[in-house]
Amino acid sequence: MQNRIDQLFEKKNKNILSVYFTAGFPGLDNTVKIICELQDNGVDLIEIGMPFSDPTADGPTLQYSNNIALKNGMSLRVLFKQLEDIREKVNIPLILMGYTNPVIQFGVEAFCTKCKETGIDGIILPDLPLEEYKQNYSELFNNYDLYNILLVSPNTRPERIVQIDSASKGFIYIVSSASTTGAGKKSEDFSIDYFQRLQGMRLKNPGLIGFGISDRATFENACNYAQGAIVGSAFIDALKQDSDFTGSIKKFVNKIRGMS
Amino acid sequence: MNYHVNEKGYYGSFGGAWIPEMMFPNIDELRRRYIEIIESDAFRSEFENLLKDYAGRPSPLYYAARLSEHYSTRIYLKREDLNHTGSHKINNTIGQILLAEKLGKTRIIAETGAGQHGVATATVCALKGIKCVIYMGALDVSRQAPNVKKMKMLGAEVIPVYSGNQTLKDATNEAMRDWICHPDDTHYIIGSVVGPHPYPDMVARFQSVISKEMKLQLQEKTGNPNPTRIIACVGGGSNAAGAFYHYLENEEVELIGVEAAGKGIDSGETAATLLVGSPGVLHGSRTVLMQNEDGQVTEPYSVSAGLDYPGIGPLHAFLYERGRAKYISATDDEVMKAALLLTKKEGIIPALESAHALAALEKIEAGADDINVINLSGSGNKDMETYLKYFGF
Numbered sequence: 266m267q268n269r270i271d272q273l274f275e276k277k278n279k280n281i282l283s284v285y286f287t288a289g290f291p292g293l294d295n296t297v298k299i300i301c302e303l304q305d306n307g308v309d310l311i312e313i314g315m316p317f318s319d320p321t322a323d324g325p326t327l328q329y330s331n332n333i334a335l336k337n338g339m340s341l342r343v344l345f346k347q348l349e350d351i352r353e354k355v356n357i358p359l360i361l362m363g364y365t366n367p368v369i370q371f372g373v374e375a376f377c378t379k380c381k382e383t384g385i386d387g388i389i390l391p392d393l394p395l396e397e398y399k400q401n402y403s404e405l406f407n408n409y410d411l412y413n414i415l416l417v418s419p420n421t422r423p424e425r426i427v428q429i430d431s432a433s434k435g436f437i438y439i440v441s442s443a444s445t446t447g448a449g450k451k452s453e454d455f456s457i458d459y460f461q462r463l464q465g466m467r468l469k470n471p472g473l474i475g476f477g478i479s480d481r482a483t484f485e486n487a488c489n490y491a492q493g494a495i496v497g498s499a500f501i502d503a504l505k506q507d508s509d510f511t512g513s514i515k516k517f518v519n520k521i522r523g524m525s
Numbered sequence: 526m527n528y529h530v531n532e533k534g535y536y537g538s539f540g541g542a543w544i545p546e547m548m549f550p551n552i553d554e555l556r557r558r559y560i561e562i563i564e565s566d567a568f569r570s571e572f573e574n575l576l577k578d579y580a581g582r583p584s585p586l587y588y589a590a591r592l593s594e595h596y597s598t599r600i601y602l603k604r605e606d607l608n609h610t611g612s613h614k615i616n617n618t619i620g621q622i623l624l625a626e627k628l629g630k631t632r633i634i635a636e637t638g639a640g641q642h643g644v645a646t647a648t649v650c651a652l653k654g655i656k657c658v659i660y661m662g663a664l665d666v667s668r669q670a671p672n673v674k675k676m677k678m679l680g681a682e683v684i685p686v687y688s689g690n691q692t693l694k695d696a697t698n699e700a701m702r703d704w705i706c707h708p709d710d711t712h713y714i715i716g717s718v719v720g721p722h723p724y725p726d727m728v729a730r731f732q733s734v735i736s737k738e739m740k741l742q743l744q745e746k747t748g749n750p751n752p753t754r755i756i757a758c759v760g761g762g763s764n765a766a767g768a769f770y771h772y773l774e775n776e777e778v779e780l781i782g783v784e785a786a787g788k789g790i791d792s793g794e795t796a797a798t799l800l801v802g803s804p805g806v807l808h809g810s811r812t813v814l815m816q817n818e819d820g821q822v823t824e825p826y827s828v829s830a831g832l833d834y835p836g837i838g839p840l841h842a843f844l845y846e847r848g849r850a851k852y853i854s855a856t857d858d859e860v861m862k863a864a865l866l867l868t869k870k871e872g873i874i875p876a877l878e879s880a881h882a883l884a885a886l887e888k889i890e891a892g893a894d895d896i897n898v899i900n901l902s903g904s905g906n907k908d909m910e911t912y913l914k915y916f917g918f
Binding site: 317318319320321322323324328332335340341342364365366367368369370371391392393394395396397400415416417418420421422425429440443444445448 | 533541542543544545546547549550688689694698701702705706707708709804805806807808809814816818819820821822823
């Protein structure tokens with residue numbers, strides 16, 4: 266079967282909305298419900314956060330959700346158990362996002378096996394850069410058709426962007442600006458030059474812009490320069506404010522999409 | 526056997542640069558340029574002059590006669606506590622501030638645990654007139670108050686970190702986040718032989734002046750540059766790396782690292798990473814970590830804020846794996862006893878961290894003719910409150 270990430274980009278190449286949430290937040294058992302709600306409300310792709318004790322690329326909001334998720338008892342074992350039957354209900358691409366250490370401790374091959382069984386299409390590990398990925402894991406991930414999504418940032422040099430593009434599958438995660446997640450940027454803070462430079466490079470992979478995408482304006486602005494954008498911290502904030510999050514997910518997605 | 530870092534940044538299977546892409550340009554620039562810069566004549570002469578005239582090097586190698594008598598062996602103390610700012614940390618911060626200047630950086634960040642690295646960083650920033658921001662766990666801010674005041678007087682901004690256990694690990698996380706957000710103007714002065722390549726090697730090189738001097742001083746005092754053994758405390762492991770550095774390939778010299786057992790290595794309240802940890806990735810490096818079965822980093826504990834860290838430099842993970850160095854641990858109580866003994870016998874109040882190395886003297890079999898060098902990495906001035914409380918003076 267073709268990887269669902271490729272399927273998505275084949276049928277849609279603009280205004281793709283990807284939403285991140287931290288598994289185990291706000292409650293341990295909310296994972297499946299949040300995924301289903303996001304799909305039902307028209308989200309194109311979901312990034313399921315694997316919580317970590319030391320999320321060094323994340324700002325205060327995701328530090329908080331990671332911390333609560335761990336206190337609630339979330340772990341990779343619990344998460345894979347929760348996701349066991351997810352493909353009976355959900356057909357949009359699912360990506361796991363987190364840090365490398367929990368994956369190493371789970372066992373990288375065991376992790377790949379579980380991803381395949383569960384129907385996970387890709388993985389984003391911000392602290393697994395190109396060199397370490399190629400040296401240690403690319404062959405293994407390929408064997409399991411697990412797409413590793415690499416990041417580029419405004420400071421990434423052009424020749425390195427080409428290398429990252431060539432080692433990437435699915436899409437490239439375009440970090441919007443020099444910041445950790447949840448920077449609360451305004452769309453005028455984005456470096457348009459950098460987005461245009463990337464567009465001009467005609468990379469083989471599509472791109473989604475993330476970090477600092479928090480509302481309709483930032484989403485729409487990002488969509489002008491890439492195939493879509495990723496919302497994380499703003500969604501966590503929305504979940505935080507509403508214990509009956511069925512309503513809040515609908516409201517949140519509609520607001521980002523400009524349908525409210 | 527070669528115990529130095531290879532061209533990919535690894536010591537055996539430990540090390541590397543496991544960093545977010547946002548940090549890559551800075552790390553890559555360091556990796557490409559650090560050796561060329563620090564081995565240039567101009568850099569070396571500036572570095573050596575500052576070590577001599579500013580930091581007060583060489584630090585004395587002192588024969589501790591009464592302590593030697595007590596243990597029926599020969600004990601030398603490498604007096605890093607006598608350096609400017611009271612510890613070995615200044616060796617590294619002088620090196621890195623000069624490097625930061627060469628790289629054109631105008632803002633310095635650092636993490637600190639006990640505050641020794643923070644003070645040493647704030648000091649060189651004052652010396653060079655460069656803006657300085659220090660991240661320090663909120664718990665450490667309260668237990669190391671004198672150092673916080675020093676950093677402020679030196680002109681540094683001290684930012685308390687409230688995440689996690691509010692200690693060194695959390696301060697390091699926050700410093701890394703700062704660097705992600707300020708990639709252009711900022712250099713991150715990591716205080717130990719931890720972090721992504723090239724930091725472990727770079728910091729070890731700056732600290733290697735300790736064993737370089739030790740060799741000359743031992744030759745002069747004993748007629749032999751090689752001691753029987755060298756003992757140093759290990760948190761991240763920078764003073765130990767410096768004290769071991771020029772002896773790594775000389776396998777006749779026994780190397781002993783002493784980790785902080787806290788309340789005991791089986792108590793759950795410990796910072797003895799090598800003894801209770803397992804391989805993993807933290808703060809940009811594959812090394813040995815204290816972690817649970819899910820790969821979540823667990824909170825360390827030690828009475829000594831400078832050793833209260835759940836990881837260890839990849840060099841030490843490698844030396845441990847290969848058996849080149851031996852790693853033991855000392856509990857809080859053993860450390861207090863050792864600190865008091867040195868004070869009474871020699872009139873030297875050691876840092877809590879360095880007292881871990883002294884506590885090893887109770888645990889090793891040292892012959893009467895053995896020459897033991899203890900790296901006395903820091904002064905106890907910053908720890909007076911802890912000592913007074915413990916002993917009830």
